Amino acid sequence: MDIDQLKTFLLVKRVMNYSRAAELLNVTQPTVTARIQNLEKELDCRLFHKVGRAITLTKEGEIFSRYAEKILDYMHEAKESISLLKKPHLKIGFAPGFSKQLVMDVVHLFESKSKHDLMLTIIEGQDSADLTNKVLNKDINLAFVRTLFTHPELSARHICDDKLVFIIGTGHRLANKQKITTEDLIGETMICFLRHTPIWRKVDEKLVGIEKLKRIEVGTLEMLKSMVIANWGFSIIPSLSIETHEKSKIHTKEFEILDKITNKVIALFRNDSPNIEYIQLFIQTFKNLMENVNDVVIS
Template sequence: MEIRQLKTFINIVKLGNFSHAAQFSGYTQSTVTTHIQLLEKELDTLLFERFGQQISLTEDGQHLYKYAEKIVKLEDEAKNALNKSNIPHGPLIIGMPESICVFRMPSLLKEYNTLYPDVELKIKFGTSNDFHILLRKKVMDLALFLEPSINDSDLINTALWPEPLVFVTSPNHELATVNELYPKMLADQTLVLVESDSSYRVILEKILQKENVHLKTVLEIGQIEAIKQIIMQNLGITLLPLVSVAKELDANKLVLLPWKGPDIKLSAFLVHHKDRWINHSMKAFIKLLKERLINIQR
């Protein structure tokens, strides 16, 4: 029985299936399957009941899960107790929205990797909803949220910077020359938006619902770069963080639509679970982030 097999087993239980555990751990799905097969062979039992794509723990699997969590926790405690060095090392998993990672964090991530080459840094894209789940399941160490505010009692958060949001479209769009954009002007327009659980999309949809505005078409695209390409082809209007479209606005590839509806205000927050032990790798990242905060906000 190997620690990595137990960690794979724990991740499957927490994330709900083999493929999600493989993706999160950086393994192939065949490797994850092999880890479980080896555990089941060594323990001479089945750990999961399989019903098509659905899985559930067997009774023996439930017993093993209790011990597996204790064993993995003891391994971490032993490493921390025996390692006298304060040099950051080992895995560090951080969740970030695409806009923060791609448009604000590249220099900091490069510097962190240079300073701490022994840290196995993994960046996971997603929304605040994704990060809530993963932080609470303790399979993610830190996360950067984009939210109006954070009030969860089990999450420790630090406000970092305000993140301005803007409506943009193609210079050839019929609304490109308007001096003011009101919610009612979005009726019968095509909006190209990020995932449905993205914080700023949720806020926008609440505003439109309150204003009784019905959109003609909503295209949901998972990547900001893809959204920008579609908008530049004059296929609609989008709402994105200003930092993600600044270059296109400067190059006149996109134009700003002056929003006159209710404010859509978000800020970036650094978040971790209140019960998460802050190891040296996490401390180093938090420290570097605070030291580079002024540069990151530019």
């Protein structure tokens, strides 16, 4: 059984005419006959009924056609996968909390360093656990996460520390305070995102005991920042998640409890990952970029 036979069978099924199928396949009609006969021999059944000049599909032919289509689909998929191997493809996932500008900057820098014709796919994962699974399942080659879930098949590299920052809108009553204390937050509203993650649990632990602290949980970081900008309340987010254009609308404040919470950026990839040289180059590019960003912040 070969691909030509399957294609011929499906084409005959479509046009219900051997001669027409031969014409479309650019072979002679006996060739079509031979291909169908060989298939019938292989399957030990008739695929077409002949009623006078007309042909109809048998029950066996109907069943087989479903498998023939699947086989051709798989073949197509396999060819695509192999062609992607020839043209290297790097799929990278970022955990929520990296500004779009930062992602674009690192991609831009990487592309300028990468000499080869490389296809890049960038996705945003739900959280670090989701991205770790995606790396394990080979859905992506590289992930930038904030929580490390160790696994014998995975390698991790520390990229940088991404400080958590207290943020507030410019019109909020706390906007003019230089330092924030837990007493300042009595009766305030905190906008939260991804409260199930270990980082947020650590933040919540530090805020236990604050009276009348209200919490609003939102589904996206964009929503969170919009609400902060609209002075709905304060929030605590990784500093790398703030876009450059948002910095005029969002005040960041010193909040001592945040100094005790470490928030790392970690690169995660499979030990047996193909394109390992591109993965390492991307990691190094990200590290270099972060060193420069930190320089700017320190100065």
